[in-house]
Amino acid sequence: MPVAGSSVRAEQIELMASLAHQERTSGEFEKSLAKLSDMESDLSPEQQANLREWRRDFKIATCLPNEFVKEFARLSSEALTVWGKARKENSFKTFAPYLEKMVALSQKKAELLGYKDHPYDALLDTFEPDTTSKELTELFSKVKSEIQTLLKKIEGAKQVDGSCLHGNFSPDKQLEFGKVVLEAMGYDLDKGRLDLSTHPFSMAIHPSDSRITTRIHQSSLFDSLSCVLHEGGHSLYEMGMLPEYYGSPLCEAVSLGIHESQSRLWETRIGQSKPFWNHFLPKLANTFPTLKEVPLETFYKAINKVAPSLIRIESDEVTYSLHVIIRFELEKKLIEGSLKVADLPEAWNAEMQKTLGITPPTDTEGCLQDIHWSMGAFGYFPTYALGNLYASQFFATLQEKFPDWEKRVASGDLLFVREWLREQIHQHGKTYRAADLVKKVTGKPLSPEPYITYLNTKYSKIYE
Amino acid sequence: MPVAGSSVRAEQIELMASLAHQERTSGEFEKSLAKLSDMESDLSPEQQANLREWRRDFKIATCLPNEFVKEFARLSSEALTVWGKARKENSFKTFAPYLEKMVALSQKKAELLGYKDHPYDALLDTFEPDTTSKELTELFSKVKSEIQTLLKKIEGAKQVDGSCLHGNFSPDKQLEFGKVVLEAMGYDLDKGRLDLSTHPFSMAIHPSDSRITTRIHQSSLFDSLSCVLHEGGHSLYEMGMLPEYYGSPLCEAVSLGIHESQSRLWETRIGQSKPFWNHFLPKLANTFPTLKEVPLETFYKAINKVAPSLIRIESDEVTYSLHVIIRFELEKKLIEGSLKVADLPEAWNAEMQKTLGITPPTDTEGCLQDIHWSMGAFGYFPTYALGNLYASQFFATLQEKFPDWEKRVASGDLLFVREWLREQIHQHGKTYRAADLVKKVTGKPLSPEPYITYLNTKYSKIYE
Structure with a gap:
């Protein structure tokens, strides 16, 4: 979009949002909901799920x-611009x-x-329905202490050499290779x-139109x-949702956490x-011949190198959830009022030092790094860590169902993964709430164990 | 857009069109129009222009x-696909x-x-309000015979060498140079x-967001x-319309013909x-050093080379209007029923032979070449030729107002052209109908003379 076009775009979005809000909260819609509620027992389970979600949306709206x-939208738009400036x-x-x-x-x-x-629960619920801060606090404190223990062990071990991932890699070829991987994924x-x-x-418009982007650093491969x-x-x-349900909750994602479980998986x-x-x-070595000399083991270790770092989106698999948990703890305090905004940088830096052993030299690399708070998206962060937990629990079940999964993946077959996820998760849209979906797919309620076991097993081997 | 996304896009467009049609034809809108009509004499000229256009839009809708x-939209969508296949x-x-x-x-x-x-007038009016086929027939018959005379002279003269425009020209550099020219244009x-x-x-969204595209052939420069x-x-x-009028006819183009006059100018x-x-x-020679050897005169002649050809959008400045006039004559006959669809290819080829001296070897290079009829856009073609006439009459006035225009353009100054067009035409939106605008800007009603004089003068020199 041309720079100068943003204000008319904002006007269009505000108008569309306001028209949609009118429809969503109209008396006519309310009456239809009441009618459906009267006949609820005659509805199919899918129809009941739609009704449940429509009722929820109506209540929130x-x-x-x-x-x-409107005030919220105006402030986020302003705060977003100021945040960009403040960061710079x-x-x-x-x-x-x-x-x-x-x-x-x-x-x-x-x-x-x-x-x-807790007031935070109301905000959290808009991103991850039915989840409470109490529940998250329990889950996350366990995850945090386990990862910290693992991290200490890793820091004491022989470090991994990641140099094979750095060099000069043509952006066009990186993009082409990305498409090869995408097609293999189905x-x-x-x-x-x-x-x-x-x-x-x-960005998903419809199961038949779902687009993605990536960024490419010429000097870095992975x-x-x-x-x-x-x-x-x-x-x-x-793409795995059913087009015939398009326009209803049955063709919508369960929650941000479940969405993130798919990407993280x-x-x-x-x-x-x-x-x-x-x-x-x-x-990849055919595309980038310098890799021909690199043994699989070296490459595998390089892409799994662990090192505490300042920036969440650049962090490794082990420390990633720690970054997220720090944000969850801080934003919960901001919302309950026990942390003042003026004291945020100090609290952030103290937490980073305590949890990851490093202190950001600047706020840009500290509490100003993420866009979320400027948009008022309090309650969003924990869904990133939840995504890791869900992904691990789903994957543990996949491993049971496909004991030969490593052999299949090693032969380039990834389609069975997509098919299984589609059958178990994608096609159901919002039919099941997150907790029910986890139980249905894995037979157990959400637990941090699969995630912790996975990290410990994998990284014990990598860091011997 | 991904290929598979087109059907959901079509659904969205149909829905938006139908919602817009509902608003446009609503009783509420009709009442507002009636109220405004009652107070018409108290309105400013701009408000009166809005009212005039709103009334017209309401009547058509x-x-x-x-x-x-809906039937029309469905058929065009189908016919468009079949047309693509038939062409292939x-x-x-x-x-x-x-x-x-x-x-x-x-x-x-x-x-x-x-x-x-004439039934054709009703269709023509949707693209070029107030214009009739009778009027066009008069204008175009004069234009046609004059161009044919000029074309015969050109064919008898020493031909122009266009070879300097062919070679190997980096697409990236062509695009960069395009931006240099755009910026010079303002x-x-x-x-x-x-x-x-x-x-x-x-594609124009708003005066602050108006985007364009081009195509690039690596082997061809111009x-x-x-x-x-x-x-x-x-x-x-x-971009030259006034944003404060956005959403009303005062921020809309007068007609397709006037729009085309701006592009052709x-x-x-x-x-x-x-x-x-x-x-x-x-x-350009700094960007493409092979041009350093090419004298201005050679380059100027090359970009103005005349040669009858089969495809309208690839034709030169002299023959372009002939292509358009052939289509106007044929589509008028189709609509009045004096030409049957089955006889179209034969009629097309006969006209091409008579007017341009060449016969298309295939229908793909003949009557299947344009998208317009598949979309049901009868009445659209003549606006291309009208654009040439309007452009010439506007430009003749500009030449009078700026006797030193050649000197200014030769020094790289193009902004005065944009400013004059903005002041005379752009900023007024639909305030004036096409005929009134032409009179207001040039002091005279539309005439084919400036166009004919321009072509004759320019090409007599080029073809000596």
Whole structure:
């Protein structure tokens, strides 16, 4: 979009959002919901699921007055611009007044939405329905301490050499190779596209039109592939829903956490696995001949190198959830009022030092690094860590169902993974809530064990 | 867009079109129009212009029942696909049944819209308001015979050498040079974009967001530049309207013919002029050093080379209007019923032979070459030739107002052209109907003279 076009785009979006809000909260819609509720027992389970989700959407939409929605949208749009400026100038002071307003408005949002125990739960519920901060606190404290123990062991071990991933890798060829991987994953390029953008993302319009982007650093090989696997995983979820349900919750993702489980499963459980590279490393070496000298073991270790770092989106598989948990703890405190915005940088840096052993030299590399708070997306961060937990529990079940999974992946067969995810998860849309889906697919409620076991087993081997 | 995404896009467009049609034909809108009509004498001239256009739009929208609009849309969508296939297979027979239905539906459309003298006028009026086929027939017969006379003279003269435009020209550099030209024209790249597409087009969302595309042949230098000048001319028209009128007819183009006058003025009167290349040829030669040896005169003649050819969009400045006039004459006959669809290829080929002295060896290079009829856009073609007439009459006035125009253009100054067009034409949107605008800007009603004089003068010199 041309720079100057953004304000008319904003007007269009505001108009569309307001028209959609009118429809969503109309008396006519309310009456239809009431009618459906009267006949609920005669509905099929899928219809009941639709009704449940429509009721939920209606409740949320009616809790938030149009004026509030507009004020929130206006403030995020402003705060987003100021955040960009503050980051550039490394000036938390510039951003602070906007963040204060954003926190206040989010507290008000929590009150409008209502909650049982903690105001944060109301916000969390908009991204991860039915999940509470109490539950997350329990899950995450276990995950945190286990990862910290693992991290200490890794820091004491022989370090991994990641140098084979650095050099000069043609962006065009990286992009081409990304498409090869996507097609192996079962990503249908007739129903999607792979393009470039500064921040990789996936955008789903319909099961028949789901597009992704990646970023490419010419000097670094794995970053873009990793993004392709991640965004490809998101996109396969959307492509796997049933078009005949399009327009209803049955053709929508369960939650952000479940969405993230799909991207993380492909990115880490497949794309950072040895069998995957057993098949793809020779192909990658055909594209980039310097890799011909690199043994599989060296390459595998390089893409799984662990090192505490400042930036969440650049962090390795082991420390990633720690970054997320730090944000969850801080934002919960901001919303409950026990942490003042003015004290955020100090609290951030202290947590980074305590948890990862490093202190950001600047706020740009610290509490200003993420876009989420500027948009008022409090409650979003934990879904990243939840995605890891869900992915591990799903993958443990896949491993049971396909005891030969490593052999199949090592032969280049990835389609059975997509088919299984499609059958178990994708095609159901919002039929099941996250907790029910996890139980249905894995036979057990969500637990941090599969994730912890996976990390411990994998990284004990890598770091001997 | 991914291939498979087109059907959901079509659904979205149909829905939006139908919602817009509902609004446009609503009783509420009708009442507002009536109220405004009651106070018409108290309105400002601009408000009166809006009212006039809103009334016209309302009349057209209400003439066409929703069911008819949908049937028309469905048939065009089908016919468009069949047309593509028929072109590929060079099979007019495949397309004929769809074209027959399209002609029949267009005849029905003419009846629904209403007309005074000729059913074609009703269709023409949707693209070029207030213009009649009688008027066009007079204008075009004069233009046709004059161009044919000129063409005979050219064919008898020493031919022009166009070889300097052929070679190997990096697409990236061609695109970069296109941007240099756009900026010189006063095209604001903060408010627009230049991208690539198979068929060049311009797309205006708002005066602050008006984008264009071009196509690039690596072996040919001028085609892309010519497209950039053409689409840039369209886009400058849209950028020159007043954003405060956005959403009303005052921020809309007068007609397709006036729109085309803006693109053709930049493409031919500026971009194919000697002063323009006096400034830009040395710059182009810096980008493509093989041009350093090419004298201005040689280059100027090459880009103005005349040769009858089969394909309208590849034709030169002299024969272009002849292609258009042939289509106008044929489509008028199709609509009045004096030419049957089955006889179209024969009629087409006979006209091409009579007018341009060549006969298409295939229908793909003949009556299947244009997309318009498959979409039911009867009445669209003449606006291309009208664009040439308007452009010439406007430019004749510009030449009077700026007697030193050649000197200014030769020094690289093009902004005065954009400013004059903006002041005279762009900023007024639909305030004036085409005929009134021409009179207001040039002091005279539309006449073919300036166009004929221009062609004769220019090409007498080039072909000595």
